[in-house]
Amino acid sequence: MVVSDAMLRLIDAAGVLAFAISGIRMAGKKDYDIFGAFVIGFVTAIGGGTLRDLLLGKTPVWMQDSIYILLTFVAVLFVMIFRKNLIKLEVPFFIFDTLGLALFNVVGIEKTLVCGFPWWVAITMGMITGAAGGIIRDVLLSQEPLIFKKEIYATACIFGGLVFFVSDFLFNDVLVSSLLCASSVVVLRVLALKYGLSIPKLWNNK
Amino acid sequence: MVVSDAMLRLIDAAGVLAFAISGIRMAGKKDYDIFGAFVIGFVTAIGGGTLRDLLLGKTPVWMQDSIYILLTFVAVLFVMIFRKNLIKLEVPFFIFDTLGLALFNVVGIEKTLVCGFPWWVAITMGMITGAAGGIIRDVLLSQEPLIFKKEIYATACIFGGLVFFVSDFLFNDVLVSSLLCASSVVVLRVLALKYGLSIPKLWNNK
Amino acid sequence: MVVSDAMLRLIDAAGVLAFAISGIRMAGKKDYDIFGAFVIGFVTAIGGGTLRDLLLGKTPVWMQDSIYILLTFVAVLFVMIFRKNLIKLEVPFFIFDTLGLALFNVVGIEKTLVCGFPWWVAITMGMITGAAGGIIRDVLLSQEPLIFKKEIYATACIFGGLVFFVSDFLFNDVLVSSLLCASSVVVLRVLALKYGLSIPKLWNNK
Numbered sequence: 001m002v003v004s005d006a007m008l009r010l011i012d013a014a015g016v017l018a019f020a021i022s023g024i025r026m027a028g029k030k031d032y033d034i035f036g037a038f039v040i041g042f043v044t045a046i047g048g049g050t051l052r053d054l055l056l057g058k059t060p061v062w063m064q065d066s067i068y069i070l071l072t073f074v075a076v077l078f079v080m081i082f083r084k085n086l087i088k089l090e091v092p093f094f095i096f097d098t099l100g101l102a103l104f105n106v107v108g109i110e111k112t113l114v115c116g117f118p119w120w121v122a123i124t125m126g127m128i129t130g131a132a133g134g135i136i137r138d139v140l141l142s143q144e145p146l147i148f149k150k151e152i153y154a155t156a157c158i159f160g161g162l163v164f165f166v167s168d169f170l171f172n173d174v175l176v177s178s179l180l181c182a183s184s185v186v187v188l189r190v191l192a193l194k195y196g197l198s199i200p201k202l203w204n205n206k
Numbered sequence: 207m208v209v210s211d212a213m214l215r216l217i218d219a220a221g222v223l224a225f226a227i228s229g230i231r232m233a234g235k236k237d238y239d240i241f242g243a244f245v246i247g248f249v250t251a252i253g254g255g256t257l258r259d260l261l262l263g264k265t266p267v268w269m270q271d272s273i274y275i276l277l278t279f280v281a282v283l284f285v286m287i288f289r290k291n292l293i294k295l296e297v298p299f300f301i302f303d304t305l306g307l308a309l310f311n312v313v314g315i316e317k318t319l320v321c322g323f324p325w326w327v328a329i330t331m332g333m334i335t336g337a338a339g340g341i342i343r344d345v346l347l348s349q350e351p352l353i354f355k356k357e358i359y360a361t362a363c364i365f366g367g368l369v370f371f372v373s374d375f376l377f378n379d380v381l382v383s384s385l386l387c388a389s390s391v392v393v394l395r396v397l398a399l400k401y402g403l404s405i406p407k408l409w410n411n412k
Numbered sequence: 413m414v415v416s417d418a419m420l421r422l423i424d425a426a427g428v429l430a431f432a433i434s435g436i437r438m439a440g441k442k443d444y445d446i447f448g449a450f451v452i453g454f455v456t457a458i459g460g461g462t463l464r465d466l467l468l469g470k471t472p473v474w475m476q477d478s479i480y481i482l483l484t485f486v487a488v489l490f491v492m493i494f495r496k497n498l499i500k501l502e503v504p505f506f507i508f509d510t511l512g513l514a515l516f517n518v519v520g521i522e523k524t525l526v527c528g529f530p531w532w533v534a535i536t537m538g539m540i541t542g543a544a545g546g547i548i549r550d551v552l553l554s555q556e557p558l559i560f561k562k563e564i565y566a567t568a569c570i571f572g573g574l575v576f577f578v579s580d581f582l583f584n585d586v587l588v589s590s591l592l593c594a595s596s597v598v599v600l601r602v603l604a605l606k607y608g609l610s611i612p613k614l615w616n617n618k
Contacts, residue, residue, distance in 0.1 A: 023615060024449055026409065028409040028411075031355060032405065033406060033407050034362060035353075035361050036353070036405075036408075037354075040354070046258045055475065057263075063261065066326050069326060078406065084447045091604075118478070124481070139345055139554075140345070140347055142345075144554045145440065145552060148439070150445070199447045201445055201446070202439060202491070202492065205440075230614065233560070234614040234617075235615075237613060237617055239560065239562070239612060239613050239614065240611050240612055241566060241567050242611075243561065243614040244561075245566075246560070259468055265469060275532060286614065289615060290427075346547070346551070347556065348555055348556045350552075373592060392421065
């Protein structure tokens with residue numbers, strides 16, 4: 001099965017919307033104004049890719065394509081209009097968020113390899129692309145980053161990254177490795193949700 | 207009327223001082239030591255321009271001109287010496303802060319255009335130049351960024367940015383567009399203060 | 413006495429371990445999971461150098477040498493295994509942390525000079541290399557940065573930087589200046605600890 005460019009663009013847009021909406025909802029709960037909610041939604045969606053691009057010495061993607069700002073506008077309007085109904089949409093949000101995470105991870109890995117960095121930088125950058133936006137969001141909301149305390153999230157990116165390079169070693173085919181990487185992120189997140197898996201605490205403070 | 211280089215330098219210095227003093231006063235209220243107050247003042251003044259320059263792939267301006275560190279020293283001394291009298295200086299602080307915001311916005315827009323980016327990146331960078339320093343200040347003070355909850359501030363930059371490009375379309379004259387952009391930032395902030403305008407909350411949480 | 417490359421590598425590794433362990437312990441106290449503790453340890457160790465490299469327009473050092481990620485793994489394991497005994501190790505931690513701070517300061521100064529920047533940028537970058545990791549750590553822990561409120565820490569870097577350039581003016585020998593700079597950071601920190609020195613508050617809020 002060949003994943004077409006149009007489909008990748010669609011997953012990217014769905015992921016950006018899901019990330020932005022997650023940030024905008026949190027900003028709304030904290031009494032932020034519409035401008036603040038927009039900024040929080042925007043950095044949630046593009047913060048990870050921007051940090052990756054700064055570290056790689058590249059121009060951030062959102063400065064080359066206005067779709068990211070436009071999608072954030074759509075996300076703000078969506079949250080304002082459908083506020084009462086958002087709670088019913090948890091399942092599609094989770095699906096889009098997970099697909100976005102998987103895609104952002106693969107994009108981060110591939111872009112880093114194209115820049116000539118080794119596998120362990122690529123895995124780190126895949127994780128940063130997927131997870132750093134949420135960390136920046138929480139910093140701007142003045143709260144402890146959620147992903148440091150619960151949920152399999154960034155760890156799913158790292159697992160997917162390892163799958164990518166094992167597959168790359170076995171099959172030497174970027175498309176196969178990308179699909180296996182993305183699939184493993186999705187499967188791990190779904191299993192983690194279903195069985196309530198989480199990363200153990202460093203210490204038991206009780 | 208031609209705005210001379212010397213006048214621009216003067217407005218820049220007044221803006222840097224006003225931004226730094228705002229950060230230093232907040233650091234003082236939070237019991238920070240003199241070093242901490244200096245750092246907070248410095249990032250408030252140069253944080254926006256630094257983030258802009260990193261995103262544009264340029265060397266930050268403060269690394270090329272020692273005036274920004276020197277002005278922060280002046281600001282720290284000023285706050286220490288005139289602590290009791292600062293409350294009487296709210297009006298000049300507001301004027302300098304607003305002139306600085308207007309100038310930083312124009313500088314951010316023009317520098318981004320020189321780098322070859324389109325108008326919507328330029329408006330975003332103008333806003334980042336003016337407002338991101340205050341966001342970094344609040345993050346380092348471990349408090350929710352003020353501009354996400356009250357006041358017309360970053361929004362005045364965006365409005366000014368739109369005025370810049372409408373003017374650019376109409377008159378095709380950078381100087382005219384810059385002056386109209388800066389004026390509209392100043393006018394909008396003054397009107398917002400006078401009439402208590404603010405951006406609506408995303409949600410009514412009551 | 414010639415400080416060999418192997419010795420510098422050893423001090424660097426000891427400093428990275430001490431910085432990472434300080435971050436990991438704080439993350440443990442805040443109930444972060446193992447992944448969160450790893451990230452906090454990593455940014456504490458490499459955050460300062462990374463910010464310096466972004467400002468200088470260079471590729472961050474940790475992207476070119478996997479030792480920094482490996483040392484953070486070691487630090488996480490160390491904290492998990494020796495949790496009960498860490499309190500007895502305060503003295504070696506302080507020694508490693510101080511040696512690391514002194515070395516990071518010198519490395520930051522020299523790298524900045526090689527990039528062609530003037531002395532006051534070099535001193536700032538030395539301080540950022542030594543102290544910014546701890547600031548980023550505290551931001552990600554959602555607490556006020558410790559170094560803004562107590563201890564001679566970043567200020568020791570600035571003092572060491574001034575010693576570097578006074579020595580450079582007097583002796584014009586990079587090795588001598590580096591050793592004097594590093595020694596002065598160590599001496600100042602030890603004296604500050606012994607005599608309870610700290611930077612005065614900006615204001616007396618009592």
